[in-house]
Amino acid sequence: MAEHIVTKKQYSYVFGILMALTFATTAIGMIDLGRLNVVVALVIAVIKALLVMLFFMHLYWSSKLNKLVIVSGAAWLALLLWLTLTDFFSRGWLPFPGK
Amino acid sequence: MNPSFQLLPEQASATAVHLDHLTLYLLIVAAIFSTLIFALIFFFAIKYRRRSGHERPVEVHGALTLEIIWTVVPFILMMIMFTWGASVFFEMSRPPDDAMNVYVVGKQWMWKTQHLEGQREINELHVPLGRPVKLTMTSEDVIHSFYMPAFRVKFDVLPGKYTTAWFNPTKPGKYHLFCAEYCGTLHSGMIGWIYVMEPAEYERWLAGGSGGESLASNGEKLFQYLACANCHRTDKPGRCPNLQGVFGTAVRLTTGETVKADEAYIRESILNPSARIVAGYQNIMPSFQGQVTEEDLLQLIEYIKSLGKPGPQVGGPAPGANPPALQGGAAAPARSLVPKQNR
């Protein structure tokens, strides 16, 4: 793994974007967009998270292994949510209480 | 039944027979594979036992065909297990339409059952032979599980929601009822009996013994007593929705969604009315949390269900002796408010 030193200047660009996105998501959150509110807020949150991980946490310059590790963390969280929600969303498919 | 030594539990329902067939299949698969593996191990262990300390066996390299065979064959057998098991499960999960309804409330550590005709029992359930019985169950405290091995029926009973189980008894007799989910100190004492009776005998049992008023009419009394009727009037529309015929329909809410008015919805409407508000009405209904027991709720539900039907609810014609008081335990969330003379 070759050492990569990120400059403070690069960090400050990222910082700027993060602050802007925080402002944007707050502002958009005040407007009623119906279902879109959730989508927009989560998309922005994911972008912010990616920025922090890729640049602040140097994932962009990291080995494939480290990337795999974090991706599997996210994947397992998705798994937990997915299979749990399978249950909650399919309750009541049979017309009897508790099925 | 010979109590000392049996290998199969009593088969007292059609589902039990279906399940035992499935079990037979599972046992055959298991027997084949375990015999195969045990036999091979014994055979190899003896045939290829080490004869001298310096022996060097020839290397046998992996064989792809073998790997594929022993992946695919068990997989196919397992898919048969899956589909067969799922179809039995489906049968267990779908009570037939003509099933007679019985309500079950579990609490530490007893089972309380209520028939539509008004009979209530503790740790017992009498049912007629040959008629499917549908159980609508809930718990006052922790999770229990209603288990009748002879019918191969088991389903958890949870606080705060309703669950369903059903069975169709095909053999008269007296069968075990167990609580199968650990629920505290006397979990093993939360047991009772299911009596399957000839229909005529069952009618006699219903009529005599502990008959009372029907569940729905008890519910109606509660409806008056709790002053629900002051708002929910059938004569004139007003600030409150008319409950006539509401059960089973789709109700539109202020949020624009629709929900099905099932048992859970009625229960929530009484305990936590502001959670889902019917479109066109205000949030003025008070919560009855803490004022009604689970059994009261079931009676109210049964009453509201009966409102949908054309005539008044049929009932046990002969009002016999009163059922024993059910709300003994201090753990019950609230006193029952069924007017005294009915208890």
Next chain:
Amino acid sequence: MANHTLALRHHFDDVEQQKSASTFGMWVFLVTEILFFGGMFCCYTVYRSLYPSAFGHASNHLDVILGAVSTAVLICSSFTMACAVNSAATGAKHALVAFLWVTILFAAAFLVVEMSEWHLLYKEGLMPGFNFTYHDVDPGHVQLFFCMYFAMTGLHASHVTIGIGLLGVMAFRASRGVFTPQYYTPIEISGLYWHFVDLVWIFLFPLYYLIARHLQ
């Protein structure tokens, strides 16, 4: 390598191996952290999908401005932390110490903002287990919302507190001149931890403050 025998533990072949093992280990640890918070995110998702309108009512009791400010403060702290790592890598010892302290300051500021939010909620009688006295629409589900809110922000705050301790130790060691451009893995690893704490909040903020406001 010779001048860092102190830093190289005997069972590693070389500094390079030690460094990559440490960062890799930290990433694995962060995965456990993701799933640790994940259990709670799962509860959140389930309840929010079951009781959207109650979540709407409840989230309007939170102060968006405070939420946004705390997010901004935490992002600032992440930025200064990143700068600290940069200073360590370039051997700027004083800058390193200074950035670490600034990061700690931001972290403390975050806690102050968050505690004031908690205090406001407490005054409104919205703290389950202590003084939950809300009797308006759908009290049960609203209480559920606040149980989740306090459990998750509380767990996050405890991570922030641990982070402050960790960064304090790092600042102390940095001022003693322990770190050099060849050896600053502890700083880098603390940085990873700190950015993770920021990451969690990046999700908590919209989930609690923003996305349910208009559902009622």
Next chain:
Amino acid sequence: MITATVETRENYLTHEYGVKSWLLTQDHKRIALLYLGAISFFFFLGGIFATVIRLELLTPPGDLVSAQTYNKLFTLHGVIMVFLFLIPAIPATLGNFLVPMMIGCKDLAFPKLNLLSWYIFMVGGICVLYAMLQGGVDTGWTFYVPFSTSYANTYVILTAVGIFIAGFASILTGLNFIVTIHQMRAPGLTWYRLPLFIWSMYATSLIMVLGTPVVAVTILLVALERGFHFGIFDPALGGDPVLFQHLFWFYSHPAVYIMVLPAMGVVSELVSVYSRKKVFGYKFVAFSSVAIAVLGFLVWGHHMFVSSQSVYASMVFSFLSFLVAVPSAIKVFNWTATLYKGSISYDTPMLYAFGFIGLFTIGGLTGTFLATLGFDVHVTDTYFVVAHFHYIMVGGTMMAYLGGLHYWWPKMTGRMYAEGWAKLSALVIFLGFNLTFFPQFIMGYLGMPRRYHAYPEEFQVYHVLSTAGASVLAVGYLIPAVYFIWSLRYGKLAPDNPWNATGLEWQTTSPPLPENFEITPVVNHEAYDYSILEEMKVG
């Protein structure tokens, strides 16, 4: 090779003395022994609880202990056996000892963390013990809400905290193994040259790292709900107890693979060395470990078929449960095939390996019964389930653990155990085990619910058989305890490679040097390549 020259060197047991040298050690081998001591204690404690359970169940009425005491007994039995014995059993003892040696390095990547994990484990264990002494806990090892949060009046929080803490020990062990296996393999030791034990430890570690945090937070939520009325699962607020079950089993099903994968790794080693052959289908066995670890995360809902989980979700979980059985089947068949044309010796570890394969097969097949939807409705929460998991955990993992302990005992202690006694005890354990748990399948199908303090008379026959078996089993477990301790002093001195095995751990002294190897070994052959033994003799 290196072995002959180092006779005079101090080994890891003798190069330092004193309590401090043990309690502050960062040597993975010493930490393994610390763990060995701790978990043996917990095993016997859990075993004593099991004994009282079995005695109580000898007669139908609850006459020996009170109902509440009985409930505390099986809860503590389950908690101690699962969290404080079986989960750390193989990874933290054999794993700790062997992972660095098998991959040819001096220590785990983070030795301090390793020691820390032992201390964390002890703190967790002591919390549980303290709760036990205070009066115990009676929720069952599954801690189902709302019983555990609102109705139990025993020491739930303390026990929960104990498990929470012990969970972190497991996370740290897993993390350490993952990093070590990735980063510190000896030169030439590629992934496909790794012993299968390493593959299984790797897969186990994945589960520890990905699963444990979820149960930790779940238990934390239970403690919060109990302590501060944060009713996240409280049905009175609209919380859902079934959600708790999802979170609990998200970890606790994969956890059963934490308990069996290491055992599978041990058995792969044993089967190979005692038939002097490469494991048949090495890659299939290796990848099936990883497949079990991954697929194992998709099936947790099979514990919840009657919990009021939706019918559709139950179908999905049932289907996926069958998928995870496939890699287990692959392993069983490959082990059997390894025996073919081997040179099979009947040393004690091999007897245990045979025991494992047989009993695991029965346990696993009954597991697929349970995954069959309709069948599970009838037998869930009956003794059928109890029999299923004891077949795998006691019949399977315990057997493999004992097999592994015998196999590596010469390496760990430098002494040989008493072979005759060892064979006898293996036999006694096998017979006692089957007598204890086979009748439980039958009574489970007859409808005997689990966690019952008193029971109807018609089940007594089976309970009597089971109790009789348990007494035999207890004797079976006592024998090794005695001769292992005896061997520490009186056992024959062990040669460096008593079994003519090929693993790197056998190429150093018995017991090993403090830093494992004189010089870092270089690997240029596959695992289980017995031809190198001849080369070694020639060279």
